[in-house]
Amino acid sequence: MSRATERPRRVEYSESTRAALVESAITLFTERGYARASLDEITGRARVTKGALYHHFGGKRALFEAAFEAVEIGVVTRLSDVMPGENDPWEELRAGLDAFLRVCLEAPFQRIVAQEGPVVLGYQRWYDLGERYTFGLVRASVQRLVSTGRIEGTMSVDVLARVIFGGLASGAATIAGSDDPNRTSVEVGEALERLLRGLRDG
Amino acid sequence: MSRATERPRRVEYSESTRAALVESAITLFTERGYARASLDEITGRARVTKGALYHHFGGKRALFEAAFEAVEIGVVTRLSDVMPGENDPWEELRAGLDAFLRVCLEAPFQRIVAQEGPVVLGYQRWYDLGERYTFGLVRASVQRLVSTGRIEGTMSVDVLARVIFGGLASGAATIAGSDDPNRTSVEVGEALERLLRGLRDG
DNA sequence: AGCTCGTACATACCGGCGGTATGGTGAAGC
DNA sequence: GCTTCACCATACCGCCGGTATGTACGAGCT
Numbered sequence: 007m008s009r010a011t012e013r014p015r016r017v018e019y020s021e022s023t024r025a026a027l028v029e030s031a032i033t034l035f036t037e038r039g040y041a042r043a044s045l046d047e048i049t050g051r052a053r054v055t056k057g058a059l060y061h062h063f064g065g066k067r068a069l070f071e072a073a074f075e076a077v078e079i080g081v082v083t084r085l086s087d088v089m090p091g092e093n094d095p096w097e098e099l100r101a102g103l104d105a106f107l108r109v110c111l112e113a114p115f116q117r118i119v120a121q122e123g124p125v126v127l128g129y130q131r132w133y134d135l136g137e138r139y140t141f142g143l144v145r146a147s148v149q150r151l152v153s154t155g156r157i158e159g160t161m162s163v164d165v166l167a168r169v170i171f172g173g174l175a176s177g178a179a180t181i182a183g184s185d186d187p188n189r190t191s192v193e194v195g196e197a198l199e200r201l202l203r204g205l206r207d208g
Numbered sequence: 209m210s211r212a213t214e215r216p217r218r219v220e221y222s223e224s225t226r227a228a229l230v231e232s233a234i235t236l237f238t239e240r241g242y243a244r245a246s247l248d249e250i251t252g253r254a255r256v257t258k259g260a261l262y263h264h265f266g267g268k269r270a271l272f273e274a275a276f277e278a279v280e281i282g283v284v285t286r287l288s289d290v291m292p293g294e295n296d297p298w299e300e301l302r303a304g305l306d307a308f309l310r311v312c313l314e315a316p317f318q319r320i321v322a323q324e325g326p327v328v329l330g331y332q333r334w335y336d337l338g339e340r341y342t343f344g345l346v347r348a349s350v351q352r353l354v355s356t357g358r359i360e361g362t363m364s365v366d367v368l369a370r371v372i373f374g375g376l377a378s379g380a381a382t383i384a385g386s387d388d389p390n391r392t393s394v395e396v397g398e399a400l401e402r403l404l405r406g407l408r409d410g
Numbered sequence: 411a412g413c414t415c416g417t418a419c420a421t422a423c424c425g426g427c428g429g430t431a432t433g434g435t436g437a438a439g440c
Numbered sequence: 441g442c443t444t445c446a447c448c449a450t451a452c453c454g455c456c457g458g459t460a461t462g463t464a465c466g467a468g469c470t
Contacts, residue, residue, distance in 0.1 A: 055421075057419050175378065179374070183335060200407060204404065259449045263448060
């Protein structure tokens with residue numbers, strides 16, 4: 007099925023093999039989902055065998071987690087650029103929102119992070135990992151709003167951030183499932199802005 | 209593995225068998241998730257074999273869909289009771305919110321409908337099914353707010369409902385994953401109310 | 411130079427599970 | 441009493457995740 011006869015990958019060094027596996031995993035998990043993407047297919051695309059996979063990773067779940075983190079890191083890097091954390095919190099939230107909606111148009115984030123993440127990794131693991139990446143940004147942003155007194159009353163920052171993040175994710179899914187993603191993206195942005203406005207004082 | 213020696217279920221009529229399969233599926237899908245719940249286990253619990261399953265359903269996916277619908281119907285029935293659609297839209301939305309948060313404390317809805325639904329059935333199928341059940345209620349509720357002029361400006365009702373539903377679902381997941389569900393349930397309710405308040409006029 | 415040893419894979423194989431093909435059984439209808 | 445069909449059991453297949461084992465190869469020591 008998946009021989010590596012012609013020019014084996016091993017000659018190109020170990021890190022490259024690991025990276026190729028992660029990249030192949032991202033592609034196939036995105037295309038067919040976790041369950042329908044077989045390891046033979048993933049390793050075959052990376053021009054290795056299961057031996058290489060189980061040398062670098064603990065199993066299919068661990069490979070998914072590596073793919074998950076790779077996608078998240080890419081997203082967080084881009085989002086951090088437009089949210090330096092020095093300007094007006096509301097302005098940055100809005101800038102981050104725009105950038106996030108663009109990210110939501112990309113299939114890997116939609117499928118691996120938002121949709122299958124909590125199911126494959128388990129909710130708790132997904133929660134813990136997300137804390138360090140995209141959700142962490144949302145949470146930090148909300149935290150700054152609260153700590154600078156822009157949101158009246160006392161409220162659990164974590165829970166509020168969770169609910170907002172859910173709205174974002176659902177908006178992401180709506181965009182991804184739409185037959186006119188660009189138009190829907192604008193509509194989602196409007197809806198989210200209206201909802202967030204309710205948090206302001208007075 | 210899963211014999212049905214002692215008092216075969218068949219004598220109790222076909223509909224009972226089908227119902228037993230659905231109930232068993234709900235239980236095991238909730239406990240272990242879709243992937244880790246085997247058909248032998250599900251049929252064994254219902255005191256039948258795979259022959260019965262594949263007579264009543266097209267396969268594992270179809271069985272999951274039946275379980276999905278069974279859970280949704282139960283939830284919608286209860287939610288409809290507190291939302292007769294005759295009182296003030298904002299009042300009903302709030303009443304529906306309370307009822308929904310209680311539903312979110314129940315594992316079957318959390319796991320089968322909110323979490324694994326979109327993954328197992330595919331997002332499009334999940335979207336179409338949800339239209340007829342829980343999400344349909346949210347959508348109708350938002351629709352009434354807009355058509356009675358309680359929300360200013362023009363906005364896509366469907367998208368807005370989607371985003372709100374995402375917030376609800378995320379709140380559901382947060383509650384389910386919390387170590388103190390009752391307390392978290394209150395916090396989620398507060399956060400959602402604050403967000404929804406932003407939709408009001410003036 | 412030769413030997414050892416750990417890394418970095420490939421190969422072969424197993425068990426479980428979803429799905430299918432086939433057989434059996436009892437009630438209903440002609 | 442014969443057929444027919446719904447209803448289900450049994451047996452079996454193929455795929456896939458996981459494991460066990462073998463092997464090429466460079467580093468380091470002697």
